[in-house]
Amino acid sequence: MKIAITAVGDTPDDEVDPRLGRCAYFLIYDVESKQYQAVSNEAATQSGGAGVAAAQLVQGNGAEVVLTGNAGPNAFSTLQAAGVKVVVGVSGKVHEAVEKYLAGGYKSVDEASVKPHFGMGPKQ
Helix, strand or coil: EEEEECCCCCCCCEEECCCCCCCCCCEEEEECCCCEEECCCCHHHCCHHHHHHHHHHHCCCCEEEECCCCCCCHHHHHHHHHEEEEECCCEHHHHHHHHHHHHCCCCCCCCCCCCCCCCCCCCC
């Protein structure tokens, strides 16, 4: 199983980014190999459609779960349609978030946690 985590930097010691569509990076954690792969989120600088593009990036990297602070409706519906579980309310360092999720400390949600365009402008 692979887990995508929104991150402000490209290492597991960086903080979880509270934005899904406009996060700086996704760290893709492979549960079997216990390895992280940093993927730059090119959607972060798009003028529109960042949530959908970021969700497609997550799906394209084989993630079955995404951990993030918040998920807007466009990203959420794209991920849900692809069968990717969305976990919101995640904070702290990336590696700590993964450990907490694997220990059952976070659960997936059934709807977006913020309104459209939440991540626009300065970091929330």
